[in-house]
Every structure is written in C-alpha cells, then in structure tokens.
Amino acid sequence: MTATKGLEGIVATTSSISSIVDGVLTYRGYDIDDLAVNAAFEEVAFLLWFGKLPDAGELEQLRAELSSYAAIPDELIAQMKLYPKEAGTMAALRSAVSALALYDNEADDMSREANERKAIKLQAQLPTIVATIARLRQGLDPVQPKEGVSIAENFLYMLSGKEPDAIAIKAFNQALVLHADHELNASTFAARVTVATLSDIYSGITSAIGALKGPLHGGANEAVAKMLDEIGSLERVESYITEKLNNRDKIMGFGHRVYKNGDPRAKHLQKMSRELGELNGNTTQYDMSVQIEDMITSRKGLKPNVDFYSASVYTQLGIERELFTPIFAVSRVSGWTAHILEQFEDNRLIRPRAEYTGPTNQKYVTPDQR
Ligand code: COA
Numbered sequence: 467m468t469a470t471k472g473l474e475g476i477v478a479t480t481s482s483i484s485s486i487v488d489g490v491l492t493y494r495g496y497d498i499d500d501l502a503v504n505a506a507f508e509e510v511a512f513l514l515w516f517g518k519l520p521d522a523g524e525l526e527q528l529r530a531e532l533s534s535y536a537a538i539p540d541e542l543i544a545q546m547k548l549y550p551k552e553a554g555t556m557a558a559l560r561s562a563v564s565a566l567a568l569y570d571n572e573a574d575d576m577s578r579e580a581n582e583r584k585a586i587k588l589q590a591q592l593p594t595i596v597a598t599i600a601r602l603r604q605g606l607d608p609v610q611p612k613e614g615v616s617i618a619e620n621f622l623y624m625l626s627g628k629e630p631d632a633i634a635i636k637a638f639n640q641a642l643v644l645h646a647d648h649e650l651n652a653s654t655f656a657a658r659v660t661v662a663t664l665s666d667i668y669s670g671i672t673s674a675i676g677a678l679k680g681p682l683h684g685g686a687n688e689a690v691a692k693m694l695d696e697i698g699s700l701e702r703v704e705s706y707i708t709e710k711l712n713n714r715d716k717i718m719g720f721g722h723r724v725y726k727n728g729d730p731r732a733k734h735l736q737k738m739s740r741e742l743g744e745l746n747g748n749t750t751q752y753d754m755s756v757q758i759e760d761m762i763t764s765r766k767g768l769k770p771n772v773d774f775y776s777a778s779v780y781t782q783l784g785i786e787r788e789l790f791t792p793i794f795a796v797s798r799v800s801g802w803t804a805h806i807l808e809q810f811e812d813n814r815l816i817r818p819r820a821e822y823t824g825p826t827n828q829k830y831v832t833p834d835q836r
Contacts, residue, residue: 564669643797
C-alpha cells in the first residue's frame, strides 16, 4: 500500500453533477461561462439538484419554496445572540447550521423527498444565517428575509436593511453562480464522507463548512482581502509581493490542485471587479490585484483562482471581509446538497486505507517501567 499525499489525482467517486475537463468547468454539461452570464442562481441550484434547468413553472415553484423557508427559527436567533461578537464568522456559521437541525423535525428522515426538501431549506436558510451573523456582529437586529425576491437580492437586503441596486444584485448573482459547485473539492468530499455513513444532511453540511473554513480552500478569499488591505496602495505591491516570495510565503488566491493553466471562474470575477471599481470611481483594489497577478504569474507561473478577484468584488459591494468565506458557503451549499443527494442515491461507506509508517513490534510496559 502506497499513500498518495493529498489524494492528488485519485478518482474517488463517479458524479454527474459537475466536471472539470481540460480546464473547462461544467455543471450538468453546461459550461460555467454560459451560466455565469445568463443564469439566475436559483436556476443553477435547481440544475445541480435535479439534473436539468427548470422550466418557468418549476422555477416559480422553487422560488416560492425558497421564500417560504428563508426565515430561521427564533430559537436559533436567540442562540446566535449568545455567540461572542468576536467569534469567527465561519465558526458561527458552522455552529448555527449544526443547530438548525435541532429545529427541523425531519432532520433524520432519510427519504429522498425529505432530503430534497432539506436541501432547499438549507439553501434558503444559509443566506439568512450569514446575514444574521453579520448584523449581530455589528450590534444590529437581524433583518427578516423578504418574500418574492431572488437569493442575491434578499441576501444583500438582509445585510444592510436597504434595497440593493440592480448592479450589485447582478454581480452578486453571478458570484453565486460561479461558486455553486466544483466537482470533488475538499468541502464537498467532506460532506460526502460524512453522509456516506448514512448520517444526516445537516451533519454533512456542518462537515463541509468546517472544511471550507481553511485558508487553503474557501478561507482564501478573506486572506486575499487581508493582503490587499495590508498592501494598501499600488506603489507598495512590488515590495510586498517580492518580500513574500523571498520568504517563500504562499500568496493566497493563486494556484490550484486541478487547474494548472488558470481557473475558468477567475476571468468573470476579474471583469466584475474592474466594472464595479469603475462604477464606484475607485479601481485601486482592482489595479493592485492586476499587478499582483502579473508578478505571481511571471515569477511563479501561478494563475489566480476563484478566490483572488472575488475578494475585490465583495469589497466593492461594500461587504466586510469576514463575510467572504461564509458567502462562499451561501453559494456552495447548492453543490454540497446536490452531492449529498447523489451520494445517497448509490451509497457506499467511504473508508480508504492509510499506509502505516509508525513503529512496529512494540511491547507494553507498565507506566512505572517506562
Ligand atoms: N503561492 C506561492 N506558491 C504556491 C502557491 C501560492 N498560492 N500555490 C502553490 N504554490 C507552490 C507551492 O509552494 C509548491 O511549490 P514547491 O513544489 O516548490 O514546494 C507548488 O506550487 C505546488 O503547490 P502545492 O501546495 O503542493 O499544490 P496543491 O495542489 O497541494 O495545493 C492549493 C493547491 C490551492 C492549496 C495551493 O495552490 C495554495 O495553497 N494556494 C493558496 C490558497 C488558495 O488560494 N486556495 C484557494 C484554492 S481555490
């Protein structure tokens, strides 16, 4: 038995949800480039769950269901008010989603119908939970979700309590579409491993959120924003990045396990970052990002991934950086739940082996003789 570090190149399951072939990402056979410019996030969630784009009636029904589930239990809000204000936002999200199961009387119902319903509920409730975390951190009351508006619009509305403008809604919708699924990424794998024991969907999503939190995965977008803040101006990019490279530090938002010639999602976020900067009359973050990209690409041969330009996009949308990774979860919960449904369809326990490298032939001796 020989271990493959990080399971690189290991094909661990079959899946018909999303694929990455020759650097092209597709959801159910639709190129992400096509969906990013044309689709509403709700259509993409339906596509991931049910394998086809919804017709007008199905989309209307899904939107109504999402609206009807969007409020979170008062008991959960009361609990969340007790979370320390300085607690990490991903820790708060992980705790709140785990607690959500306590208030769902079909949490352990393993029928397909109940699991589909729970997938829709989780998709509806995650934006409300993240917005609630954001409001409570600022000492503000949570804003109740609105009826009859898109997830993108509702989320931005619940953050500020104000009507978001059409450009912000469009940009945020596109960011949600681009983050919705990504084959067997670390958090999706964590979700599938958890539910493959026939544990429930809430446990699967809680595991996924734990995996997403790390800076090598979803946590990278917050780390990019921190880096941009630390650099502060275009003039400081050269010296800051040179020092990081000399110290052999990783530059967050670059590199990818699967894409070696560039992440197909990054160009959409780059365009969005430039457009939002121009609209806001301040392209500093965008200009800094482009200069960082030039340096890292020429000196390290690494390309930006989905997290690099999403940082400046969210900043331009006026969102605080501690929410960037939770926002990733607001989108990716669509993919996680689709993968969980797929896992349940043809389940087998996921239990690989380890190549043992520890000592052998040890003999027990009592503590006083050690
Ligand atoms: N900055 C600097 N060097 C990097 C790098 C980065 N962001 N990403 C990879 N490298 C270098 C590694 O140091 C390594 O160099 P070495 O062979 O000289 O040691 C080489 O490229 C391979 O990287 P490795 O970390 O082994 O690749 P991986 O497939 O295990 O990891 C990532 C992939 C995404 C975890 C990795 O590229 C990374 O840490 N990126 C930054 C975090 C990030 O943006 N994550 C979000 C991913 S969507």
